[in-house]
Amino acid sequence: MTRILATGTFDILHPGHLYYLDQARKYGNELYVLVARDSTIEHKPKPIVPEKQRLEMVKALKVVDHALLGSKDDMFKPLEEVQPDIIVLGHDQVFNEKELEDKLQKRGFNTKVIRLGKPRQCPLCSSGRIIKRILERKRTEL
Numbered sequence: 001m002t003r004i005l006a007t008g009t010f011d012i013l014h015p016g017h018l019y020y021l022d023q024a025r026k027y028g029n030e031l032y033v034l035v036a037r038d039s040t041i042e043h044k045p046k047p048i049v050p051e052k053q054r055l056e057m058v059k060a061l062k063v064v065d066h067a068l069l070g071s072k073d074d075m076f077k078p079l080e081e082v083q084p085d086i087i088v089l090g091h092d093q094v095f096n097e098k099e100l101e102d103k104l105q106k107r108g109f110n111t112k113v114i115r116l117g118k119p120r121q122c123p124l125c126s127s128g129r130i131i132k133r134i135l136e137r138k139r140t141e142l
């Protein structure tokens with residue numbers, strides 16, 4: 001068994017998320033997905049959808065074997081439970097592979113970090129773009 005961990009916000013689900021999770025699962029045979037907590041998301045606007053609801057939707061995806069909420073204060077804590085063999089980062093995730101691998105090693109994890117290449121292109125394969133589109137549509141309706 002090779003256990004894979006994928007992570008993200010997954011605010012408003014779209015095919016880009018499905019593509020990421022499908023690609024991640026190809027590196028092993030059991031896919032865990034860690035869903036970011038509302039309080040830890042600081043590199044972009046806070047999600048629209050609350051964390052428990054984001055978790056529920058990710059859990060329901062066919063490609064996902066297990067999903068869990070992250071920690072509020074220690075990103076390595078949930079890994080003690082998951083014990084992933086490989087962490088698969090999406091094309092635009094804010095972490096550096098080498099730095100993350102080193103930090104993992106220091107915390108006692110023997111986990112490989114892989115970064116995916118090209119994103120899936122589709123008109124609205126981004127939660128941020130979906131929100132923008134809704135706002136534009138509403139503005140023209142006023």
Ligand SMILES: Cc1cc2nc3c(=O)[nH]c(=O)nc-3n(C[C@H](O)[C@H](O)[C@H](O)COP(=O)(O)O)c2cc1C
Nearest residue numbers: 007008009010034035036037040070071074075093
């Ligand atoms: C190995 C790893 C562990 C993480 N652990 C947590 C965590 O415990 N809690 C959390 O809120 N976010 C955690 N994150 C961060 C998010 O799940 C997410 O990857 C990050 O916010 C970037 O999200 P985005 O790709 O949706 O923009 C972790 C990320 C990685 C790579």
Ligand SMILES: Nc1ncnc2c1ncn2[C@@H]1O[C@H](COP(=O)(O)OP(=O)(O)OP(=O)(O)O)[C@@H](O)[C@H]1O
Nearest residue numbers: 008009010016020090091092119120125126127128
């Ligand atoms: N179009 C896409 N193709 C491939 N992977 C994607 C795509 N969109 C998101 N992902 C991946 O899904 C994971 C979760 O992404 P996230 O929740 O940040 O969604 P997002 O749509 O990129 O959000 P935002 O538009 O707010 O940046 C990340 O690993 C990200 O790289």
